[in-house]
Structure formats: C-alpha cells, structure tokens
Amino acid sequence: MSKFGKGCHLHLIDGSAFIFRAYHALPPLTRKSDGMPIGAVSGFCNMLQRYVDGDHGPDAPTHLAVIFDKGSHTFRNDLYDLYKANREAMPEDLRPQIPLTRQATEAFNIPCKELEGYEADDIIATLACQARKAGGRVTIVSSDKDLMQLVGDGVEMLDAMKNKRIDREGVFEKFGVYPERVVDVQALAGDSVDNVPGAPGIGIKTAALLINEFGDLETLLDRAEEIKQPKRRQTLIEKRDQIELSKKLVQLDCKTPLDFTLDDLELRDPDPDKLLSFLAEMEFRTLSKRIADKLRVEPPVIADTPAPAADEPQAEEIPFDASKYECVRDAAALRKWIDQAQERGWVAVDTETTGLNEMVADLVGISLCIEPGEACYIPLTHRDGASDDLFGSDALAEGQMPLDEALALLKPVLEDPSILKIGQNMKYDAKIFARYGVEVAPIDDTMLMSYAMHAGEHGHGMDTLSERYLGHTPIPIKPLLGSGKSAITFDKVPIDEATAYAAEDADITLRLWKLFKPQLHRVQVTTVYETLERPLVPVLARMEMHGIKVDRDVLSRMSNAFAQKMAALEAEIHELAGETFNVGSPAQLGEILFEKMGLEGGKKGKTGKYSTGADVLEDLATEHELPRKVLDWRQLSKLKSTYTDALQTHINPDTGRVHTSYAITGANTGRLASTDPNLQNIPVRTEEGRRIREAFIAEPGNVLVSLDYSQIELRILAHVADIPALKQAFADGLDIHAMTASEMFDVPLDEMTPEIRRKAKAINFGVIYGISGFGLARNLRIPRAEAQGFIDRYFERFPGIRRYMDDTIAFAKEHGYVQTLFGRKIHTTEINAKGPHAGFARRAAINAPIQGTAADVIRRAMVRMPEAIDGLPAKMLLQVHDELLFEVAEDAVDKTIEIARDVMENAPDPAVKLDVKLTVDAGKGANWAEAH
DNA sequence: GACATCACG
DNA sequence: GACGTACGTGATGTCC
Structure with a gap:
C-alpha cells in the first residue's frame, strides 16, 4: 500500500x-x-x-x-x-x-x-x-x-x-x-x-x-x-x-x-459475496443483476413472493374514524360524491340490504368511498323502528332521500365505462343493483384480488383481509342486527349506527384496493385476475339471476314416496334391532350394531364413537340384514332431506326457478362452489337419485342442453406429466381406463375384463389425487400390498407420473405454492410442516395443478360463452366443474351445441397449447336427467 | 358449533 | 419403525 x-x-x-x-x-x-x-x-x-x-x-x-x-x-x-x-x-x-x-x-x-x-x-x-x-x-x-x-x-x-x-x-x-x-x-x-x-x-x-x-x-x-x-x-x-x-x-x-x-x-474492490448478499437482503433485483453481471458472478436468488412476514398488519397511514363518515340525505350532498367519483375515475361501492339472498333482499342503503377515510352512507329505505305504532314500524325513517332519486343519480356513475366501481364481492352488489335496473360496470373486486394472490393462505372475506392487511378490525354486524329470534334486518338499524358500519365497509374496500392493485403485478397474477376472475363476475351474476326451472310437484311426489319407503324400512330396522331407536343417529346405530348385536368393527374417531359409515355398513351387509336396510334408509333420507324437500324451499316465488349462488373464491384450486342451494351435487350415480334430476326442467318450447368435458383431468395429467402412451390413447380416442389396464396388466385390449378395467380406473383417479397404497387398497378393497404393487407398476410403465409428482412437491416446498398451466397460484402452506399435515399438503399439491387447470379451462369457456352464443335463444344456467348446462329453444339446439362445444374445446387457446385435445360430450332433453 | 355422513366432480 | 393416508366441495341431522 x-x-x-x-x-x-x-x-x-x-x-x-x-x-x-x-x-x-x-x-x-x-x-x-x-x-x-x-x-x-x-x-x-x-x-x-x-x-x-x-x-x-x-x-x-x-x-x-x-x-x-x-x-x-x-x-x-x-x-x-x-x-x-x-x-x-x-x-x-x-x-x-x-x-x-x-x-x-x-x-x-x-x-x-x-x-x-x-x-x-x-x-x-x-x-x-x-x-x-x-x-x-x-x-x-x-x-x-x-x-x-x-x-x-x-x-x-x-x-x-x-x-x-x-x-x-x-x-x-x-x-x-x-x-x-x-x-x-x-x-x-x-x-x-x-x-x-x-x-x-x-x-x-x-x-x-x-x-x-x-x-x-x-x-x-x-x-x-x-x-x-x-x-x-x-x-x-x-x-x-x-x-x-x-x-x-x-x-x-x-x-x-x-x-x-x-x-x-484507498480504493478497494468489493467482496462480491458480501455486496450481493446485502443487495439480496434488500431485494434489489435489477441492481443485483447488474452488479453480478459486472462482477461476473451468478446473481443472487431473490424470492418473488412476499414472505409470511408480509402478513403482519400494515401500519395504516390514515386512521379509521367513523365520525368522519358522512350520512348523505339529499341530492345535493350525493352530487358532491358523484362529482368526486367522476373526477377520480373510481369509487368503492357497497350495498346494505335486508338479507343475504340477492334474489330476495331489498336495497336499504349504499355506501361510497373515494379516498381512505373519506366515505359516506346513503340511507334509502331504513324503517322507523322506534315507533310502537302498529303501522309505524313500516314507515320510512326521516331524513332519507327517495330511492328512485338516489338511483337515478347513481345509475350514470355505476354504468359509466370510465368510472371503475370497486367492491368486496361485487357479484353480490351487482346482482342487487341489477334488480333495480342498474348494470354495474366496469368493476374491480378486492375479494378476487386476494384470491388471485393468496389462494390457500387464508380466507378472502372482508374481516379477514382488513385485519390482515389493514390491521383494523371492522365494526361487527352482530351487535347491530342481534341474533336468533330477536334478530332484525338492516333496514331496522338506526341510521347513525348504519352509517358508521356501512361507510366503513366502503372505506376498507377502497384501502384494500389501493393496497392490492399494485401487488397483482408484482405477484404476477394480473393475467389470472384479469382473465379468470374479474370477467367471471357478470357471467355468473347472469347465470344465477336466470336460475333453473324446477318442478315442485315432481319433488313433492318424490318426497312422499321416500317418506313411505323410509317408514317401512324404519319399522323393519326396529324389528331387526329388537327395539326402537333413531336410525338417523350414528351413535345409537353404533350401539345397536356393535354392542347389542356384537358385530365386528372397531371404535373410531376422536369422539370414541363407533364408525357407521357406508363402507363399514357395506361390509357388514354381507352377513346381516340390518346394515343393508340402514344403508337404504340413509340413501332415502339423504335424497329427501337434502334434495326433494330442501330444493322446494329454494324455488323463488317470483320466478318459479331455483337460483344458486356460485362462490368464485370457494375452492382453493380455482373451482367454483355452489351454495344456497348447492346445485353441483345433485344425485346422478344411483338410479333413484338420478330421478331427482327429472325435476330440473326447461321452459315450454325449450330443452336443457348439457355439455361436459370428457376426462379433462386425465387429459391434463397426460399433458403436464408428459405421458406419451396416455397422450396417444387420447389422440386415438381409446377407452383410457382400458388402455391403462392393458399397459399395466399386459392384457390385450380385446381381452379386457370389466374387473381389470375397474382397477385401472381407480388407479388413474388415484394418481390425480396423490395416490397411496393404503388409499387404493381401501378403495378397491384389496390387500394393501397388492395395491402398492399396482402403483409400483403404474409408475414403472408411466415414469412421467413419478417425475411430475416429485417435481411438483419440490416446487411447492421451494416456493410455497403450485401453479396451474394458466398461472393460477395455489398456496400450500403446510407443505414443509412435519407430522400428518405434510401428507395432506403433498397430495393437495399434486392434485391442485390438475384440478386447477381444469377449473381454469372451464372458466375461460364461461367467460367467452355469452358473446359466442349472443343472439341465440340460449342461456347458460349452471356449471358443475366439467359441465355446462344450457336452456335452449328447441330449434336452436344443434347450433348452440356446435358453438358452445367449440368454445369449450378451444378454451385453452391461445394461452396454453395442450398436447392432448379436449373433447366435449353433449346431451339434450326435457330435463336434466335426459340431458346429462 | 362440532361431528358424522353422503351427495357431486 | 410408527403413523395416517386419495383431491376438491356443501348440506343435513344429531348431540352437547
């Protein structure tokens, strides 16, 4: 020196x-x-x-x-x-x-x-x-x-x-x-x-x-x-x-x-390790890369997803203050908010109604928010609950602008293509507004943004998101409405309390939107959000509002028939048991079977109760009469209570139709979930059950048309795991389970037996679910060692499967999520856990990209469908994971099938090019049983 | 409200 | 070596 x-x-x-x-x-x-x-x-x-x-x-x-x-x-x-x-x-x-x-x-x-x-x-x-x-x-x-x-x-x-x-x-x-x-x-x-x-x-x-x-x-x-x-x-x-x-x-x-x-x-050279590790710690990607290039070393790996630490509530810059919320009571005040929405080009919107069912609930008030902390509530149809007067309880409360006037002022804003309407679960609000003649568009939805970024990490309800990302616990609705018999509807809530609650919801929504919007890009789910989530909202809203016609009389007759059969079975069961007991109580049934009758079968479950599931009873049924009869009774009980009885209560008196609600964020994999009622689990596997579908009908002059993807998950498996034999079989239009059986058991196709094919089918599905020897053994009722032998052979014949599984789990362990072919991320939070959680997480990680890709495919088809069938007398009514159900005028059936099939089969284009062609089967009929 | 059960893909 | 084990859902009835 x-x-x-x-x-x-x-x-x-x-x-x-x-x-x-x-x-x-x-x-x-x-x-x-x-x-x-x-x-x-x-x-x-x-x-x-x-x-x-x-x-x-x-x-x-x-x-x-x-x-x-x-x-x-x-x-x-x-x-x-x-x-x-x-x-x-x-x-x-x-x-x-x-x-x-x-x-x-x-x-x-x-x-x-x-x-x-x-x-x-x-x-x-x-x-x-x-x-x-x-x-x-x-x-x-x-x-x-x-x-x-x-x-x-x-x-x-x-x-x-x-x-x-x-x-x-x-x-x-x-x-x-x-x-x-x-x-x-x-x-x-x-x-x-x-x-x-x-x-x-x-x-x-x-x-x-x-x-x-x-x-x-x-x-x-x-x-x-x-x-x-x-x-x-x-x-x-x-x-x-x-x-x-x-x-x-x-x-x-x-x-x-x-x-x-x-x-x-004196000037000295940097130590590359020290410098780059600091830059990596700061997460400076561009600078790390530039310096690494200059120093001719590998750039550090910087995780591209927020670490769990990001879950910690963000410090809020502007405190929540209910006293700052404005109660808008006249047109002049409302116009000021409308002006601001027009100026900004966005507004957070939330509706308050008399109930959770959008097809029935009435609009009570609307809240708006432009900037964090700046929110208002527009009470519209609050009732004066204070009056003891017999008629007074129905009177509108003072100080509210007329509903028509408010809607007339808001409609141009809500429908203005240059003003973004931001909501939390906008499908709900859009459906409410639609019933008042307002078509809300365009929309952004914080619930869907959270889903696109955080599926698998946590729920996407407003309370969860607010606590997690804003560090703020929203005002609970419970104290306002009460619970049980004394519960009131929102229109009975005093306006000042309603203002604090409702305006805060809009405030929270806007804050979440400001937080999430830029994050979508950083987490690289903008495309998922823009193509698979956001555009689905109006499509589903229309399907739900349209509903499906259900024949009450058919259901009612079936209920009666079921009731009679059940009564008869119940008597026989009591006779066989030697005493009367509640057949519907697994606990009582367990006592009868395993103590009074002394049958084989152990305790199970954390509660120490005997297990009396269908598989247990099925085994017992080979030796005894009673279990079979209980199984039959249970089937009827299920069909009656869950379907023929409950469905009738869901028929809307105004439309005569049943309107389900699809939860876009219901399943972590990207699948929809259907609730109130669930129309995705209407029976089909047994003959008696399938007859319930006869109650789902088309209007006169129309038929129901069902289109469903054939083996979509196995096709996706063939693609992602890259199995040439499977791909070829699909290309040749072969029976995929028979082909699998032939490969595995060295049986030529023309010598195939139903029994061998059944085993191969179980394995095919098992693979999609993250197979285990135990699970397959139980499913096929074969020894565990034999089941394991099948699996080993399967992996031997289709080595890509093992590779896919290993790669997927390794990816999940490294990143904490897995992805569909369309970029949807499904987080696997437990993947690195120890204990039994890890097993579940591994199988879920294997399944999610397959189930999720299939879910993405049908979402894409659904988003494109309205435009494709525009002008045809055809309506899309239901989605059942790999099936779309339409109601079509009789003379337009062929055309509709042609167009809808085309949309469905080409749904992955142009984002993804599958090695395996997707095929769609179609059916039609006066009712769902015939159409399927 | 937890649990068991069973309906679907 | 033992443990617990097919994926994803929703609705219903029992029981505490």
Whole structure:
C-alpha cells in the first residue's frame, strides 16, 4: 500500500446529501417481503454504484470514503443552542433507512466514516486539509454550499447529479467571493435552513459587496463606522457578536480528531459475496443483476413472493374514524360524491340490504368511498323502528332521500365505462343493483384480488383481509342486527349506527384496493385476475339471476314416496334391532350394531364413537340384514332431506326457478362452489337419485342442453406429466381406463375384463389425487400390498407420473405454492410442516395443478360463452366443474351445441397449447336427467 | 358449533 | 419403525 501523497486523488462523498437526494427522487418503495421502506436505500445504492463505475477521466479517485453525520448534538449546539433548531423532522419512512445506508456503503467496501458530535462537513474538511497537505487532490461530492469554503488549489467539489465540477471560479459565481472568504459572507448572510442568524437584512449579494470592499470580515467589523448606508452600518455595529458567532458556526473544523488515516481510504474492490448478499437482503433485483453481471458472478436468488412476514398488519397511514363518515340525505350532498367519483375515475361501492339472498333482499342503503377515510352512507329505505305504532314500524325513517332519486343519480356513475366501481364481492352488489335496473360496470373486486394472490393462505372475506392487511378490525354486524329470534334486518338499524358500519365497509374496500392493485403485478397474477376472475363476475351474476326451472310437484311426489319407503324400512330396522331407536343417529346405530348385536368393527374417531359409515355398513351387509336396510334408509333420507324437500324451499316465488349462488373464491384450486342451494351435487350415480334430476326442467318450447368435458383431468395429467402412451390413447380416442389396464396388466385390449378395467380406473383417479397404497387398497378393497404393487407398476410403465409428482412437491416446498398451466397460484402452506399435515399438503399439491387447470379451462369457456352464443335463444344456467348446462329453444339446439362445444374445446387457446385435445360430450332433453 | 355422513366432480 | 393416508366441495341431522 502506497502512502497518500502526490498523484493521489481523494473523493469524499457527502452521505447525507446522497440519502436525501435518493429519498426525494424515488417513490416510496417498500421491500416486498416485509413492507420495509427501502426507496432511499435503493436510490443510495444506485448512486453509489454509478459513482464507483462512472468514468471520471483524469479525476478518477485513488481513495474514496462516504462521510455521514452522527448524533444530533455537535459542538455548534454548545455555541448556539438554536443551531439547526428549525430543521424539519426526518420523515418517518426515512428514519429506519439511515442505518441501512451505512450497511450499504460497507457492502460496497467503501470506507464509511462518521464521528459523534461532529458533522460530516467537519470530517470532510479535516480530510481535505490532510490530503492537500500531503500533496494530493481532493474531490468533495456534494453541492452543499457550506462545503464551498474548502474549495481551492487541488480541492474541488462535484455535483454528482449535474456532473458539474465546482472550482474557485465556481465558488465565486455562487458567493461573489473566493473560497477563503466564503465563511465571511456566510457569517453575514446567515442561513435560514441551518438557523445561522447572520446580520439581519444582509444577504449573500450585500455580504459579498462588503467583504470585497473591506477585504475580510474582521476588517469590516472593525471599520463598520465607515459604511455609508446607515441601516447597514447600524446592523453591523449592533449585531457584531451575532455575526462573529455566525462565523464560528459556519467555519468548518479542520482539526477533527480522526481515528483513521488517509491511507485507510484507498480504493478497494468489493467482496462480491458480501455486496450481493446485502443487495439480496434488500431485494434489489435489477441492481443485483447488474452488479453480478459486472462482477461476473451468478446473481443472487431473490424470492418473488412476499414472505409470511408480509402478513403482519400494515401500519395504516390514515386512521379509521367513523365520525368522519358522512350520512348523505339529499341530492345535493350525493352530487358532491358523484362529482368526486367522476373526477377520480373510481369509487368503492357497497350495498346494505335486508338479507343475504340477492334474489330476495331489498336495497336499504349504499355506501361510497373515494379516498381512505373519506366515505359516506346513503340511507334509502331504513324503517322507523322506534315507533310502537302498529303501522309505524313500516314507515320510512326521516331524513332519507327517495330511492328512485338516489338511483337515478347513481345509475350514470355505476354504468359509466370510465368510472371503475370497486367492491368486496361485487357479484353480490351487482346482482342487487341489477334488480333495480342498474348494470354495474366496469368493476374491480378486492375479494378476487386476494384470491388471485393468496389462494390457500387464508380466507378472502372482508374481516379477514382488513385485519390482515389493514390491521383494523371492522365494526361487527352482530351487535347491530342481534341474533336468533330477536334478530332484525338492516333496514331496522338506526341510521347513525348504519352509517358508521356501512361507510366503513366502503372505506376498507377502497384501502384494500389501493393496497392490492399494485401487488397483482408484482405477484404476477394480473393475467389470472384479469382473465379468470374479474370477467367471471357478470357471467355468473347472469347465470344465477336466470336460475333453473324446477318442478315442485315432481319433488313433492318424490318426497312422499321416500317418506313411505323410509317408514317401512324404519319399522323393519326396529324389528331387526329388537327395539326402537333413531336410525338417523350414528351413535345409537353404533350401539345397536356393535354392542347389542356384537358385530365386528372397531371404535373410531376422536369422539370414541363407533364408525357407521357406508363402507363399514357395506361390509357388514354381507352377513346381516340390518346394515343393508340402514344403508337404504340413509340413501332415502339423504335424497329427501337434502334434495326433494330442501330444493322446494329454494324455488323463488317470483320466478318459479331455483337460483344458486356460485362462490368464485370457494375452492382453493380455482373451482367454483355452489351454495344456497348447492346445485353441483345433485344425485346422478344411483338410479333413484338420478330421478331427482327429472325435476330440473326447461321452459315450454325449450330443452336443457348439457355439455361436459370428457376426462379433462386425465387429459391434463397426460399433458403436464408428459405421458406419451396416455397422450396417444387420447389422440386415438381409446377407452383410457382400458388402455391403462392393458399397459399395466399386459392384457390385450380385446381381452379386457370389466374387473381389470375397474382397477385401472381407480388407479388413474388415484394418481390425480396423490395416490397411496393404503388409499387404493381401501378403495378397491384389496390387500394393501397388492395395491402398492399396482402403483409400483403404474409408475414403472408411466415414469412421467413419478417425475411430475416429485417435481411438483419440490416446487411447492421451494416456493410455497403450485401453479396451474394458466398461472393460477395455489398456496400450500403446510407443505414443509412435519407430522400428518405434510401428507395432506403433498397430495393437495399434486392434485391442485390438475384440478386447477381444469377449473381454469372451464372458466375461460364461461367467460367467452355469452358473446359466442349472443343472439341465440340460449342461456347458460349452471356449471358443475366439467359441465355446462344450457336452456335452449328447441330449434336452436344443434347450433348452440356446435358453438358452445367449440368454445369449450378451444378454451385453452391461445394461452396454453395442450398436447392432448379436449373433447366435449353433449346431451339434450326435457330435463336434466335426459340431458346429462 | 362440532361431528358424522353422503351427495357431486 | 410408527403413523395416517386419495383431491376438491356443501348440506343435513344429531348431540352437547
């Protein structure tokens, strides 16, 4: 190491200037994994890197240091306690970044110097003095005018942003004097930023004039009497002490006690590991890559998903304050909100209604939110519950604008294509509005955004999201409505309480939207959200509102028939048992079977009760009469209670149809879930059960048309696991289970038996579900070893399956999620857990991409369907995972099947090119049983 | 409200 | 070596 001296060039970077410049130049970036503010550090690192790599020509550094301030109290405060007293507090999101800029400097292997009780400027001054004395040159990287007093022979400043060097002449331009007199000018002019008093009424121009006239400050003060202007003369005489103090404050200290020498600042190369690990820790992807390329090393892997730490509630900037919410009671007030929505181009909307069933519930009020904390509630049909009057309870409460008037004002906004309507579960609100003649569009939905980003991690209800991402627990609805028999509907809630509750919901929704919207892109699920979630809302809303016609009489007759058969069976069961008991009670049945009758079969379950599931009873039925009869009774009981009875209660009196509701975020895999009632589990597997489908009918002149994907999950498996034999079989249109059986058991196709085919079919499905020897054995009722043998052979014949499973689990373990072919992410939070959880998680991880891809495919078909069948007398009514059910005018059936099949079979285009063709089977009939 | 059971893909 | 085991749902009745 050479001694610092002639030929050396010391560059001194003013760290604080870099930090503030970086902070103000960049948006408030945060670290993805934990939300830590990181913008200033990012800018700082970029500036540092650019400086180090920059071409400085003949001014290239041989020595380099970054100098920071340390401590808020310096010797200048001892001289003058108001020094820098009016400086603004450091921004909250900058404070935690300060220590990181020190770390960053060290990571770049640049000396990082600071000294308690001294400003960076003093250290810079001292080093500059030392360097000059040793015969070297100095460049001070800063544009702070306080440092200009140091410029001189061999010492220059550099404005790194403007890349402009400042020498003696540059200082003269700025101050009107040369560097050695700068402190004199500053002492007179003072500095409002640093709270240096100076001489009142004298600025830089006047100060320079005076100094140039008298030579220096001391001479000027001594000969102040000679000044011609009376005001100036008086000020300089009266404020002499203050001026002299000011000079001490601006004079930099060249004798700062340093515990290092110039030689310690010699330029050195960074340690790639240290630097890159710091950048990775900060999650600076671009900069890491750039530096890694330059250093010719591999860039660090930086996770592209938020770590679990991101789950911690974000600090809310604007507190929730119910008293700030406005209750809108007239058109004038509403117009103001409408104006704001038009100005912004967005508005969060939430409806309050008399119930959860959108087909029945009435609109009670509407809340809007434009910016966090700025929300309103528009009560419309609140009832006056306070009155004891028999008729009074139905009267509208005072102070509400007429429903028609409010809707007339809001309709243009809600339907305006240039105003985005933001909601949490917008399908609900859109359906309510639709019943009032308002077609809400376009929409964004925070529930669906959460689903796209976090499926598998947590639920997507507003309470969950608010607590998790806003750190705020919403006002619960329970205390407002009560529970049980005394529960009231929302229209009976007092308007002031309703305002606090309802407006807050809109407020929360808007805050979530502001948080989620930019995250979609970062988590790379924008396409999923935009193509598979958002556009589904209007499609499903229309299907649900259309409903399906159900013949009440058919159901009613079946219920009666079931009741009779059940009664007969019940009598026989009691006869066989020798006593009467509740056949519907598994606990009582267990007692009868395993204690009174003493049959084989063990206790199970955590509750210590006997298991009496269908598989158990099925085994017992070979030896005894009673279990068979219980099985028959149970089947009838199920059909009656869940279907023939319950379905009747779901027939809408206005439409005569049944309107299910699809939960878009119901299943983690991307499947829909149908509720109230569930029309995705209408019986079909048994003859008696299938007859329930005869009650699902078409209007006169129409038929029901069913189109369903043939073996879609196995086809997707063949594609993703890349199984040539499976692909070929599908291409040839073979019986896929028979083909599998032939491969596995070496049986030619023309000698295939139903029994062998059945086994192969069970294995095919088992594979999709994350097969285990135990599970297959139980399903096929064969010894476990034999089942394991089948699986082993399956993997042997189709090695791609094993590879797919291993790869999928490895991916899940590394990333915490798995993906469908269309990019949908399904999180597997338990995949790295120990214990029984892990087994479930592994099988779920294997299944999710297959089930999820199939779900994506039919979603794509559904989104495209309305336009495809537009103009045809055909309506899409139901989705049952791989089936779409339509109601079609008789003369348009063939055309509809042709078009809908085309849409379904080509649904993956153009996003995904499957190696296996998708095929769709079609059926038609007067009822669902015939159509399927 | 938990649990068992059973309907669907 | 033992343990617990097919994937994804929703609705119903019993029982505490």
